Amino acid sequence: MRTQLVSVMLMVAVLQAGCGREPGDYRARAADAEPLHTAMQELTGTIVYDIFSPPQASRAYAYASIAAYEALRHDHPEFQTLAGQVNGLTPVPAPEPGAEHYLPLASVHAFMTVGKALTFSSERMDSLHAEMHQRFRGEGIPAPVFERSVAYGDRVAQHILDWMRQDHFLEIRGYPKFTVTSAPGRWVPTPPTYMDAVEPNWAQVRPFALDSAGQFRPNPPLPFDMTEGSPFFRQVQEVYEAGKQLTDEQRQIAEFWNNNPYTMNIRGHAMFATKKVTPGGHWMGIVAIAARKSGADLMQSTEAYVRTAIAMADGFLACWEEKFRSNLVRPETVINAHLDESWVPALQTPPFPEYTSGHSVISTAAATVLTDQFGENFAFVDSTEVEYGLPARSFASFEEAAAEAAMSRLYGGIHYRMAIEEGVIQGRKVGDQVIRRLRTRVEGAEPARTANSVH
Incomplete structure (x- = not known):
């Protein structure tokens, strides 16, 4: 409605x-x-x-x-x-x-x-x-x-x-579904819907500016090891403790950047779905906000949209290639099995493997391109989520917004810190690749900045 x-x-x-x-x-x-x-x-x-x-x-x-x-x-x-x-x-x-x-x-x-x-x-x-x-x-x-x-x-x-x-x-529409295994540390479907993995073959779609989906593979995730005190155990424990001690501000941040296109809500015996904008839709909304604030004309706005859209599309390809290559288990599964069977994350766990964090990759890729487009320290008020009942949030720059989007996934209980940090690195490489490879301006023309950009 x-x-x-x-x-x-x-x-x-x-x-x-x-x-x-x-x-x-x-x-x-x-x-x-x-x-x-x-x-x-x-x-x-x-x-x-x-x-x-x-x-x-x-x-x-x-x-x-x-x-x-x-x-x-x-x-x-x-x-x-x-x-x-x-x-x-x-x-x-x-x-x-x-x-x-x-x-x-x-x-x-x-x-x-x-x-x-x-x-x-x-x-x-x-x-x-x-x-x-x-x-x-x-x-x-x-x-x-x-x-x-x-x-x-x-x-x-x-x-x-x-x-x-x-x-x-x-072609990939007809490929087999992802095969779930019982091997330790591997992804399995998560509550409450236990959906099949989404787009397991996405890395085979042609990229736009990347040479291949695997061009910017991140460092591998830490080996799965739930021995108390191991590096992986500490990653899991951080998510678990953060979820139990969330501040109101952290919970608001998690909700603001949730961007789950289909969240299943369960109230007793009743189930109902909530539709929301995707992460890409959120950032395209930010493009519109920046274009209007800067006074960008139609051509400049079109340029901002196309560069950002390509960066995010290639960001998803890079991220999904790693997700289904490393096939890492989600925090919710590990915490329920090893630490607390009643623990529930603040956000509903998305139906695909954990590593790297998609929000971290595509938000950083988008912010990298938008910073090149509109300049550093471009302050803006992000009202994209207002129509979904959430208050607007203010940011001093695109990088600040992307960093908050990335960290929101730890607050939400759906990503380990390593997936966030490596996702940020991966996303920055994707954004830089788009800037290097795609030249929207004829050589010698003014830089790809709008007339009222903040430099």
């Missing part, structure tokens, strides 16, 4: 944005980033509604953002294509020479077309798509320009979708 209400509010905002404007001055609004921010938020709402796993959500954000970027960049000669930079992307169709296009419309249209193809609830995307078209029509775009721009957005979207279908995602 909350997601439906937000969707309606977004549609109203889109319609209102197009009201009260004189026809024919649409070119003066070409830099307005709000249509893209609205489209991104609606994609997030659809991903929440469809209950996407975090890796799947990151894939949707990446492909949709690349489509938006490639359709828009022709209006901005200082920006260059990602073709030949991201793995496997061939030159994207250009607008018809000599014919007038309105590329902000083409960009948002391409974004929503790819987003629809990557989600299940197509009617949700269709609804906002129609409202968005009405908003653009209300700006006075001549009919031939409107139709030509939509057609160009379709060509870009189709090119991205054709490329996407070669990323091995469809």
Whole structure:
């Protein structure tokens, strides 16, 4: 119900944005980033509604953002294509020479077309798509320009979708489920739902900027050894003691960064599910917050989205490659078996192996790219979780937010410290790789910072 209400509010905002404007001055609004921010938020709402796993959500954000970027960049000669930079992307169709296009419309249209193809609830995307078209029509775009721009957005979207279908995602849909073993220290399903492992073959999906999912493998986890005083025992004991002594602030931090897309709640004999934004959706929300605060125009906002989305998508690939390679048991399982059979973590344990921490990897990867985009010490108020009933939190920088997201997993009782610390290192390497390899600006153009960035 909350997601439906937000969707309606977004549609109203889109319609209102197009009201009260004189026809024919649409070119003066070409830099307005709000249509893209609205489209991104609606994609997030659809991903929440469809209950996407975090890796799947990151894939949707990446492909949709690349489509938006490639359709828009022709209006901005200082920006260059990602073709030949991201793995496997061939030159994207250009607008018809000599014919007038309105590329902000083409960009948002391409974004929503790819987003629809990557989600299940197509009617949700269709609804906002129609409202968005009405908003653009209300700006006075001549009919031939409107139709030509939509057609160009379709060509870009189709090119991205054709490329996407070669990323091995469809092939892994038919692979066998993960095999659980009884070997000590290996992952087993956890309460309360005892779900199968999520996306055990994800590392075989094609990366965007990484050479391979295993390019930045972390140090191996400590050997499983529950002898009292052993290094692994101390890791387990820290999680156990932290869970028993959580402060109100630590509990709030754990809840704020929970981002579990499907939490099963049990009250007596009743069971009900709670849907929430994924970690990737949370950070895409932070991109919108930063873009608005900095005064980023449409092209700059699109650049920020695409770089962040690629960093997170590759972060999930790197993390999932290690998760199913090391196949480490979760703290809840070990604590219940060896220390306290009644202990329950503050957060519900996600259904996949422990090492490394996904939040630590993707939050650090996103923060690394966003710092490059908007500058260091970029203070912001993160209101992403407000619609899910949680208060906003303030951060002095993207790095501070990422560090809190990482540590939240220890407070939540679902990760050992080693998974958090190694995940941060892994995520920083992924973010640095995206910065090094993907050049959105033509050589000699201004750095990838928005006009009002904090330096």
